[in-house]
Amino acid sequence: EDQVTQSPEALRLQEGESSSLNCSYTVSGLRGLFWYRQDPGKGPEFLFTLYSAGEEKEKERLKATLTKKESFLHITAPKPEDSATYLCAVTQGGSEKLVFGKGTKLTVNP
Amino acid sequence: GAVVSQHPSRVICKSGTSVKIECRSLDFQATTMFWYRQFPKQSLMLMATSNEGSKATYEQGVEKDKFLINHASLTLSTLTVTSAHPEDSSFYICSARDGGQGGNTIYFGEGSWLTVV
Numbered sequence: 065e066d067q068v069t070q071s072p073e074a075l076r077l078q079e080g081e082s083s084s085l086n087c088s089y090t091v092s093g094l095r096g097l098f099w100y101r102q103d104p105g106k107g108p109e110f111l112f113t114l115y116s117a118g119e120e121k122e123k124e125r126l127k128a129t130l131t132k133k134e135s136f137l138h139i140t141a142p143k144p145e146d147s148a149t150y151l152c153a154v155t156q157g158g159s160e161k162l163v164f165g166k167g168t169k170l171t172v173n174p
Numbered sequence: 175g176a177v178v179s180q181h182p183s184r185v186i187c188k189s190g191t192s193v194k195i196e197c198r199s200l201d202f203q204a205t206t207m208f209w210y211r212q213f214p215k216q217s218l219m220l221m222a223t224s225n226e227g228s229k230a231t232y233e234q235g236v237e238k239d240k241f242l243i244n245h246a247s248l249t250l251s252t253l254t255v256t257s258a259h260p261e262d263s264s265f266y267i268c269s270a271r272d273g274g275q276g277g278n279t280i281y282f283g284e285g286s287w288l289t290v291v
Contacts, residue, residue: 096278107180107267107282108218115278151217155278160206160271162280164217 067091070152070165077172080141085168087152088134095155097135098162099128101148108151111137142172177201178270180283187290192256195286197268203248204270208280209241212265224251258290 071086089097096115100108112121114130121128125146127138137150149169153162177200187193197207205226210218222232222243230243240262242254251270255262267285271278 098280100282105265105285105287107285110279110281113279161208161220161223162269166217
């Protein structure tokens with residue numbers, strides 16, 4: 065079964081319409097939860113790392129939060145340039161490998 | 175912020191030849207680097223984990239003799255696709271772990287498009 069599940073798979077928003085993306089995980093011994101943004105034909109761009117429940121980080125219109133079971137990526141007043149696929153990944157236990165979710169494709173219409 | 179650079183960004187090679195892709199961490203030392211492959215509209219598939227000064231650890235199903243990985247320094251890892259065939263055409267992406275200052279952030283390169291003709 066999937067260890068990292070992202071929802072929704074796709075999300076269409078109007079410019080300025082705030083929303084949240086979800087990333088739920090079932091791994092034990094979480095070392096870190098990562099959010100990336102990936103544009104078509106490019107490598108993932110690092111956004112945030114969260115390490116413990118209750119932690120929050122912000123960057124421009126994005127805010128990431130973490131609980132013991134899930135993380136949310138909140139997008140406030142999105143712009144068309146925020147359109148991308150947002151990837152969530154975790155590292156666990158003694159492993160350095162990232163376990164990815166399948167991503168949420170976000171489209172922001174002007 | 176930290177930057178991971180890949181080169182070349184695009185390469186076309188003839189079937190049967192070998193091609194090398196470089197991955198460099200530009201402003202941090204990366205004891206661990208990772209190589210991924212990504213097919214269109216699919217998620218990243220981990221190929222191997224590369225540790226500086228030691229042999230790479232390959233994921234199940236990845237041919238280590240076909241995808242040669244070298245991590246000779248703390249800032250450079252290379253992936254060589256040997257005897258390339260059209261089915262090796264793909265988007266290859268590297269990442270590097272920045273463990274400095276007690277953190278554990280993994281940065282990705284821009285990716286390299288390989289087309290085998």
